[in-house]
Amino acid sequence: MKALSIILLALIPATTLMAQSAEEIITRMERNQVHDTSRMEGRLIINDRFGSRTSSFISYARGADDALIEFTSAGERGQKVLRTRDEVYLFYPDAAELIRLQGAALRDSMLGSDVSYEDMTGNRALLDNYRVSLDGEETINDHPTFRVKLEARGRNVAYPRQTIWVDRELFVMRRAEQFSANGRLLKEVEVKETMEVSGLTFPSRMVIRDVLKRNSSTEFVIDKAEVNISLPRNVFSLESLRW
Amino acid sequence: MKFLVRLATKNLWRYGRRTLITAAAIALGLATYVLLDSMLVGADEESVRNLIWYETGSARVMHPDYWAERERAPLRHVIEDPDSVLDALRSQDVAATPRTTFSGELIVWRDPFPEDGSLLVHVTAIDPETDGRVYRFDQWITEGRPLQAGEPGVVLGSWLAEDLGAEVGYPLIISARSRYGARVTIDAEVVGILNSPNPVINRGGIFLPLDIADLYLDMEGAVTQIDLRFADYARVEGPIAELKQLPALRDLEIADWRLLGADYIAMMEADSVGSGIILFLVFVIAAVGVSNTMLMTIFERTREIGMMRALGMDDRAIRNLFLIEAAGIGLIGAAAGILLGALGNIPMVRVGIDYSAMFRTMDAGYRSTGVLYGAWVPSTFVIAALMGVALAVIVALVPTRRALRMDIPRALSRQ
Amino acid sequence: MISVTNVQKQYRDGDTTVHALRGVSLSIEQGEFISIAGPSGSGKTTLLNLIGCIDTATAGEISIDGRAVAGCGKRELAAIRREKLGFVFQSFNLIPVLTAFENVAFSLTLTGTPDAEARERTMRILDEVGLAGMEDRRPSQLSGGQQQRVAVARALVKEPTVVLADEPTANLDSRTGHAILELMVEMNRRHNTTFVFSTHDQMVMDYARRLTMLHDGEIVSDERRSA
Known part of the structure; x- marks a missing residue:
């Protein structure tokens, strides 16, 4: 019986073992980074050829699907972005106008940053969209990491290939690269700082670069975070956009 | 009537200089109209060709x-x-x-x-x-x-x-x-x-x-x-109707260049309203110029009108006499205007006008990059000629009627 | 032949009503050579215009050849002028673009006279008024006296009931004026055509065989003289 187990184990190719562990790595990372509920305050610092500008925001999130971002800085005060499973809505207080983003509009940049509305869905539920494999180990900014390769399962995934470096101890993302179908690097995400709240560690300062654009980067900073708290009902509903 | 035509011809001849000035105003207006229209039609033809040849196909x-x-x-x-x-x-x-x-x-x-x-x-x-x-x-x-x-x-x-x-x-x-x-x-x-x-x-x-x-x-x-x-690139109705019968195209849509180039077509239509206004202005300016001299002509001959009425000539005959004179002026103007327009149109059709600097910087909507050529539009010449005659007659109508309303002794005492 | 009965004519001149004629009655017989005279504003031209059917009376009756003028429409009045009346104006009023011949023939053109007949009558009258050989000249190529002869010929060629002449000598020097009056006397004698003048020129009055004086729109004297 024991012998049989050993034989069976031996028959399973090494790659499978690696893959399983890669999935585990991603699962553990997502457990850290995707919260049942959260409320965060942060800033978006956009650097491009026009200079640097900062937008502050408060965000609410529930699981991988629902998020609401409300901008609080002077220039865009009251602007809101609501994301549910399938849709993204924008609300502009000046015009009291509600815009539903569909199709290609989701690819537009948010506030001129290197982040598109579509990207907001980016790291969620990775295993649904990607086949993952462990590609090796590497030290990133003094943190030992697993290098995990992601290969899109379908042809409809925005970034057909990604590489994510996951901290071996904390299981938090340290770095990510996103590629086009034919392998050109499109975006780089570098995690500068992490934060621990209620035993969960997640990036609190990231720099995102659109490699094609050069000379531009977006820094994403979380100043304050609460996780697994109770959120008011209807936060992720259209009515909430018009408070 | 024959007598009226003869008398009108003699009058035109006698007031030669005024006839010429009035006819020249008409001629200038008509030549402007002819050339403007040539340019617009030419631009449209060229635009349609360039739209189809480079942008939309038929x-x-x-x-x-x-x-x-x-x-x-x-x-x-x-x-x-x-x-x-x-x-x-x-x-x-x-x-x-x-x-x-x-x-x-x-x-x-x-x-x-x-x-x-x-x-x-x-x-x-x-x-x-x-x-x-x-x-x-x-x-x-x-x-x-x-x-x-x-x-x-x-x-x-x-x-x-x-x-x-x-x-x-x-x-x-x-x-x-x-x-x-x-x-x-x-x-x-x-x-x-x-x-x-x-x-x-x-x-x-x-x-x-x-x-x-x-x-x-x-x-x-x-x-x-x-x-x-299509063989005749701008004519699409017939060929499209035929293609719609093909089984391979049954589930597909066929759009012609008018739809594909709708922005241009819309512009062209807006443009034709604009050019219609320009042409109307040309007409009005010519009419004002002509009516002025026509008014003078008729005003100056008030006593002659009075005399003819005293001799028992019918008002209608007198009015016809003046309208025939006006039509004569219009005819001379039309002939000269068409000649002038035709002469001016030769270089416009052959050499064209180079707008390249303009089209580079502004999006006029025309599908043309540089030289615009005029076009020969026979109907424009006919319209211009009719317009010239009509214009002269219309502007003569009012002062003639006014002169005929005046009582005869007053008309006769007019110096 | 021409009867004027209690004719009044008023017209408005700004705010005031001008009484040009205040009840004038006059009867003119075939072949008369009558001068209506008076100072300016006496109403003589108004009276001539009424008889000439180029103006209409405010009240009263005018009849020409037994035909009452009052109540006639514009076209009927034009027809009366065309067929029964001849005019000679102070300032000749020839059509400048037509020759002497054409100016005279114009009268006949209006009455629809056939070309051949018109031509013959025109040539004859031009000869009578002393313009033989000048028929192809235009007014600008004729002297004042010659132009007035053309005007007289134009008035006479249609053989009218009456020739109305408003100050026919005013624009002529006295010698030429005499000649024109002589011509009219001669025409009156030869054709028995009635002539009615309006004038304040003593010379014209001297030629008249009947002199009707108007003053302030009323007849103040009406005398016949032997020639």
């Missing part, structure tokens, strides 16, 4: 849902099996070529380009083998060479190339989405620069071989459109 076959979303150039609604459509079209002897239009971002980097930049664009993927059956680009490639199948090369419109600082041999990246939404990048090289007579193409044209687009965009042989050119 008509386009596409997925029925494509049209509503064309602004985004979606790859969702495509012609899955272009070959069967092309075969069917070939059997009808219709010139056709497959194309795929997609939206993307054109990315250029400093060195060799003058600076980093990106631009939202519509890219047109063409079949280098068959595109020439419908469109006429190859002769307008001013630098480099046409596209070749299988190579990731692009041909850029000349103004776009100039704006980007692009030259033949420069590398660039087209960032787009595949048919299914995945991000793709196409590394390509500028192989040619196109300076066509169509400003829309020069301003924004980006062309890529169809097979390259097919590969990168995951099209699996599908295309967004099949463009057609």
Whole structure:
């Protein structure tokens, strides 16, 4: 019986073992980074050829699907972005106008940053969209990491290939690269700082670069975070956009 | 009546100078009208030709849902099996070529380009083998060479190339989405620069071989459109009705150039309202000039009118006499105006007027890059002639009637 | 032949009503050579215009050849002028673009006289008024006296009931004026055509065989003289 187990184990190719562990790595990372509920305050610092500008925001999130971002800085005060499973809505207080983003509009940049509305869905539920494999180990900014390769399962995934470096101890993302179908690097995400709240560690300062654009980067900073708290009902509903 | 015509002719002759001045005003107005109309019709003809030859073809076959979303150039609604459509079209002897239009971002980097930049664009993927059956680009490639199948090369419109600082041999990246939404990048090289007579193409044209687009965009042989050119390129109703009978095209839509170039057509229509106003102003100015001299002429002859009435001539006959005189002036003016317009139109048709500097900087909507040629429009000459005569008669009517309303003793005592 | 019965004519001149004629009655017989005279504003021209059917009376009756003028429409009045009346104006009023012949023939053209007949009558009258050989000249190529002869010929060629002449000598020197008056006397004698003048020129009055004086719109004297 024991012998049989050993034989069976031996028959399973090494790659499978690696893959399983890669999935585990991603699962553990997502457990850290995707919260049942959260409320965060942060800033978006956009650097491009026009200079640097900062937008502050408060965000609410529930699981991988629902998020609401409300901008609080002077220039865009009251602007809101609501994301549910399938849709993204924008609300502009000046015009009291509600815009539903569909199709290609989701690819537009948010506030001129290197982040598109579509990207907001980016790291969620990775295993649904990607086949993952462990590609090796590497030290990133003094943190030992697993290098995990992601290969899109379908042809409809925005970034057909990604590489994510996951901290071996904390299981938090340290770095990510996103590629086009034919392998050109499109975006780089570098995690500068992490934060621990209620035993969960997640990036609190990231720099995102659109490699094609050069000379531009977006820094994403979380100043304050609460996780697994109770959120008011209807936060992720259209009515909430018009408070 | 014969007597009236004779008398009118003599009067025209006697008041020769005034006849000439009045006729000259009419002639000038009509010549302006003829030349303006020639220019507008010429611009329209040229624009339609350039629209069809470089931009829309005579008509386009596409997925029925494509049209509503064309602004985004979606790859969702495509012609899955272009070959069967092309075969069917070939059997009808219709010139056709497959194309795929997609939206993307054109990315250029400093060195060799003058600076980093990106631009939202519509890219047109063409079949280098068959595109020439419908469109006429190859002769307008001013630098480099046409596209070749299988190579990731692009041909850029000349103004776009100039704006980007692009030259033949420069590398660039087209960032787009595949048919299914995945991000793709196409590394390509500028192989040619196109300076066509169509400003829309020069301003924004980006062309890529169809097979390259097919590969990168995951099209699996599908295309967004099949463009057609009919023997008589602008006449589409008959051929389209015939093509709609073909089984291979049953589930597809055929849009003609009027729909495809709707922005231009709308502009042309708005323009014809504008030119109608201009032509009306020309008419009004001529009318004012003519009515002034006509008023003087009739006013000066008040006593003569009084005398003729005293001698028992019918008011109607007197009015006819003056209207015949006016018509005579109109006729002379019309003849001179048409002659002048025709003479002026010869260089306009042969040499044209060079607007290139203007069209480069402003988007007038005309599909023409430089020299606009006039056109011969026989109906305009006829209309101009009729207008000249009508104008003269109409402006003579009022002062004549006024002179005839005056009582005879008053008219006779007028110095 | 011409009867004027209690004719009044008023017209408005700004705010005031001018009584040009205040009840004038006059009867003119075939072949008379009558001068209506008076100072300016006496109403003589008004009276001539009424008889000439180029003006209409405010009240009263005028009849020509037994035909009452009052109540006639514009076209009927034009027909009366065309067929029964001849005019000679102070300032000749020839059509400048027509020759002497054509100016005279114009009268006949209006009455629809056949060309051949018109031509013959025109040549004859031109001969009578002393313009033989000048028929192809235009007014600008004729002297004042010659132009007035053309005007007289134009008035006479249609053989009217009456020739109305408003100050026919005013624009002529006295010698030429005499000649024109002599011509009219001669025509009156030869054709028995009635002539009615309006004038304040003593010379014209001297030629008249009947002199009717108007003053302030009323007849103050009406005398017949033997020739």
